[in-house]
Amino acid sequence: MKNSRQKPDQLVKSLDRALNILERLIEHSKPLGITEISQCTDLHKSTVYRLVDTLCYRGYIAQDSETGKYKIGMKFFELGSKVINDLDLRKQSRPYLYELEEKTEETVHLGILENREIVYIDKVESRHTIRMSSHVGRRVHPHNTALGKVIMAHLPGDEVERIIEKEGLPRYTENTITDRDELLQELDQIKSRGYAVDDEESEKGIRCVGGPIFDHAGNVKVAFSISGPAHRLTEEKIDEIKKTVVEYSRKISRAFGYT
Secondary structure, three states: OOOOOOOOOOOOHHHHHHHHHHHHHHHOOOOEOHHHHHHHHOOOHHHHHHHHHHHHHOOOEEEOOOOOOEEEOHHHHHHHHHHHHHHHHHHHHHHHHHHHHHHHOOEEEEEEEEOOEEEEEEEEOOOOOOOOOOOOOOEEOOOOOHHHHHHHOOOOHHHHHHHHHHHOOOOOOOOOOOOHHHHHHHHHHHHHHOOEEEEOOOOOOEEEEEEEEEOOOOOEEEEEEEEEEOOOOOHHHHHHHHHHHHHHHHHHHHHOOOO
């Protein structure tokens, strides 16, 4: 079936050809040789060789050691599994996110740790007119957000040190923790009490409370947070939200098989 989408004015030919090769390999149930790929893509063999070498290098296709033919590589399975896992995370967590917004009337985020950064993968917006400016897909440092700190608190020590070494502890506000020892002490406290607080550490005028989500093995790569403007999230309101966060940390974790 032909692609009905309009061809872009600035089509990148090499990328288009590489994707064409990948699509043909996916369509066939058996590995293909260079000649076969050339025939089904209408590309010259020399072009196929160059593109196939690059795709092999990146892990998107693999060469069979016995036949010399090519098939889809493990990179596709890795990426596909991650997409499915993220979608499943959102699907299972979303009812609880709505409940949290209903209880607190503040914005609720769901985030994961990826490549030493926190990525927001879901968000339920507050009903108030003054809202958070964050968006799904946004990447942030983990050391200055409630969501990030609560994940870091449950990581092995060497992984925490690696994040600090590679990403640093940049200052965003006067409240941002930029000292390694202070952060490590904070993480210990977070782990023992079951929640993290971002007291205007990421953005002036914004406070957050975050809770961990444990998987069936007791690991924490996902967390949620409740965020709002500091004039609404007073110390008294934060104390109420802390209890709710701990409660829902247990609820959501149980949904993911944690006992």
